[in-house]
Amino acid sequence: MKKDKELQTLLLIDHSENNKNSIPKNYKSNIIILGLSFCILFSAFSPTQILQTTINQNLGYYTLAVLYSSLSISNFLSPFIVSKFGEKLSLIIGTLSYSIYIGSNIYVTSPSLYISSILVGFGGAILWNAQGSLVIKYSTESTIGANTGLFFALFQTDQIIGNLGSATLINKAGLSNKILFTIFLGISLIPIIGFFYLSNPNKIKKIIEPINNQDDETKGNDEKEYNENEKKEIDNLSIKNILMSIIILFKDKPIQLLIPSLLYSGISQTFFFGVFSSLIGVEWVGYVMSVFGFFDALASFILGKLSDKIGRKVLVFISTISCIFGTILIYLINQPKIVTTTTIYINDEYRILFYFIGAALLGFSDAGFNTQLYSLLGVIYPTSGETAIGVFKFVQSIATATAFFYGPYATLFDNIIILDSLVILSCILFMFADNFSSLQTISINEFTV
Template sequence: MSPDSKKLFNVLILGISFMFIFTAFQTCGNIAQTVITNLNSTDFHGSGYTSMSVIYGVFSASNLISPSVVALVGPQLSMFISGIFYSLYIAVFIQPSTWSFYTASVFIGIAAAVLWTAQGNCLTINSDENTIGRNSGVFWALLQSSLFFGNLYIYFAWQGKTYISEGDRRTVFIALTVISLVGTVLFFLIRKQEDTKAPGEEDSTNEIHGDSSSARNKLMRAVDAFKRSIKLSFTKEILLLSVTTAYTGLELTFFSGVYGTCIGAVNRFGSEEKSLIGLSGIFIGVGEILGGGIFGLLSKKSRFGRNPIVMLGIIVHFIAFYLIFVNMPSNAPVAPMEGTDDIAYMIPSKEVAIFCSFLLGLGDSCFNTQLLSILGFLYSEDSAPAFAIFKFVQSICAAVAYFYSNYFLLQWQLLIMVVVGFFGTITFFAVEWKAAALLARSSDYSSI
């Protein structure tokens, strides 16, 4: 296998592994609040929104140390261990208790920081300036196909249900736990790149200095990764991209947790209200896959860089936000177990609701594929710290959004995303113009 084929193979395995893990986790997040609402009449007293807020809050703080962990352990083993914790979190729902639910939320927050930092590092290692756009799109399409498979099951299994029984819950979460474990094991299929050292160099060094020298070198790399993360955080480009990243955190919260809850709370959807949560997730996934695939395949052929794709993303999202505003009741995100009979500016339409799901997924893929691409291009030598900062900002904003989702009506959540999305698009443009200037000095810009 040629080096280029080997790198593409690794990207494919990386995407497939994430597809399995996030088939389980994103389906879990999509249905968590609905499932928990049906548990709150028992001894369990928890909130899916609060759990996600804890996850993303811990996730954010843990990104400060995740580059050091990846430098110390290596990306492959880092992703495997993190995948185990994802599986444990999902397994908690099989027999939930309040203490285990929130404890698992803390641990998966730490694991998520390590997982995504290692993913960014692995993607960059297996890409160059000519393939980073393609590889980002391929990875994103595979990752987001996770939204399709798990939610397809939810749509058919929960058809006609207005209450989620204990048997329904256990069947779903046992299956999701197994799926997550399969994805975790697949990380071992990723092939390591050839060592750049001369043959025997590492062995001879270890023979002279012993294992303690190797341990010190790993520790020095870990400390150095932490220092680079702090230094990189205050560069102009990272600060500008942080506004764009903040927007992706807010809209991630909305489409992955809040919007499905809104659909499931609308009583005017009748007996389909719970199964529509799964259908919504499927169409979010269709939008994500379509966007990731198209933008990955066309990235090298674009003469205009990443800005038109980001512009498309914000326009698509603004259309979705307007339609959601007129279609969904304002109290849908915080409705009680019995749901809401309110209406907004039109009689709630299932077709409009599902179309908005597709738009949310398509717009999200526009932003995330281009953020992955520009970070991989600008920080090819500092990929782990750069992706750690990206996830730090994204996760802290997601944590804040999950927290206020417990209290804010729908229109205020939409307004926050509109304002942050507008400014995030402008700041991305500024960084992309600089990236274009850098590339123009070394090669034709159309090679992106």
């Protein structure tokens, strides 16, 4: 390519019926491998994260805040890594960072926890960016909802396996924290095997159209073939412009409308795994959070299927109601006056029962927002997977980090008011953002070479 040549590169995915058949059938198996690998990894990481605020208390809150702060900053860099090294190698790099973090809990010191939190923040950004990019590339507009639901259904079973496993190891086997986290460390390395078996998705067809007016003969050539050097040059330019693409994407109307949803997605994680889990106690937290995971996984599969049939708006509305009812229930059973005046709440068994119900409602809500957000981003930005997921994880992790910082100082009432106010706003604006899914959205990058 010559200097002074200005092009607009349109990266298009043909979602027509003819093109759907070009997507290999084994891509479904790749979604399964990806989901199971994430399930295994987070079966080790999730209980490690949940136990932070229980075992290490304020130190746990602060290190998790550092973790998600690092994650938010790293989301500007992760698209470079994923584009440069590819999704498979990026998944491996991200997995190793999680293993380092889990290993730092074997012998706990403040410096090691803070350093490993920074590392897993960087690695987590790479891991999730690669995951989102692969799910989008493995899907078409008609399958993105089902594939997203399938991934999260498999992934969220980590809450069942990890929490039941940790509860059993702590309560039944009586293992020390050192042995527990050593076991988690070994488990966290297993997904690397699965990542090696993932297929590389089909390369997206590139259609180059000059920005200036051309004669009819030039316009007729919609598809042009380039030699290997020219292809590499285009790819390198894409990598150099990813950061600018992320910044530009924030100006896009659908992203602006989805920002409250992305913020809610981040703050809710802090509530689920920091605030809510700390209320239950070490002996019950594993069992209650496994119910959360069960309903999260089950709802992910069901809602992923339904989103392609009845639409995302209805499902997000139901998820919003589920979150509100769940948080109100949790607030009521933690009121001292109710505990002392209402006989049903005096019995700890009944109180735990309501924790299980609250966990089920919150798990359903989490599944609804996760599947529908991924589905909508995949439909609106089918060719900008790395960029869209980078924006998603950047906003989400900033919200999570902020919530972990104020977590030790906020009351349960404060946390619930913030969460419920945000989920209502998210639901309303999601309805408007979903209207853009009916439009044909094209990723446009302008280069001056």
